[in-house]
Amino acid sequence: MSDTKPPHITLDNFWPYQAVVLADQISRYTLSVVRAEADLNLSQWRVLAAIAEKPGRTAANVTAITPMDKTIVSRAVSSLIEAGLVIKAVDSGDKRRSSLSATASGQSIYANIAAKLNEAMISSLSGTISPEDFTEMLKVFSRKMVDIAPYLKP
């Protein structure tokens, strides 16, 4: 289908690498906000966000939508519970799983940080690209992920 000559690949024109660099910047920025607003690390923040935005998720659910493995989620949940931001309720039908939800305090911290992150990201968009175009780009991004997935779990 394509007989285009293989282009010379360097880090700065290899999109997967650029995506990694970008994500690293996003993570560092996020971490700085999270640290300024609460005593949490990035993993804990991600788990709290996943639970707060949709109460009732189990650890496995959180693992599925997150770039963390179950080890990290398990530890993050423990510390969030200890910190009083999350509570765990063992499922009555299946004693292996527990549904997680944020306490009032957890919800409040989540809402506060989410608002700050959202504001920063939104403002970074203004004047560069329309929200519609950006949404379109995001869809492409997501599709990429699906395409790449088969390579990922060999």
Add this chain to the structure above:
Amino acid sequence: MSDTKPPHITLDNFWPYQAVVLADQISRYTLSVVRAEADLNLSQWRVLAAIAEKPGRTAANVTAITPMDKTIVSRAVSSLIEAGLVIKAVDSGDKRRSSLSATASGQSIYANIAAKLNEAMISSLSGTISPEDFTEMLKVFSRKMVDIAPYLKP
């Protein structure tokens, strides 16, 4: 300028988070290829790539184009030298810096892994979006991050 109602943010519609998830998948896939082809970790691979694609770079140069801090680069360079993939030449004009370059063995490993990664990523794009469009998209993303940068280094 904008009085659009604040949308409800969740992880799956918050683009910075999606970018992080995508990057994580890319990194994991890259690591699997790197491990299959050489005895290197991700940091070592990134440093090797940076040096092999443009010989003469210093550790500071590598740090600048990479999502790693100088600590990690320093350690990666040490191990790459020890493994015989990279050599270091102290700059005659400025004895603090050393210009780095890949040995024949380092070049060969680099070329091999880069080709495999490139092939996989290209094929993952086919039929969804052209590499050019995708690169364009990434540029927009990068510009975003430049906008955010002021928030980043407080």
Add this chain to the structure above:
DNA sequence: CATTATTTGTTGCAATTGCAACCTTTTTCT
């Protein structure tokens, strides 16, 4: 020129992560 500040790179140490092994509870298979 002497002193102070910057740049380049390295090292120690604590925090975070990744992997594998493991325990329980369900599910599947015969």
Add this chain to the structure above:
DNA sequence: AGAAAAAGGTTGCAATTGCAACAAATAATG
């Protein structure tokens, strides 16, 4: 039903990272 396999979580340990403190060399300043 009973045995084997799978799912949901947890824990130990080694590898990797991040941060701060340092040393050495060069640049900047009075």
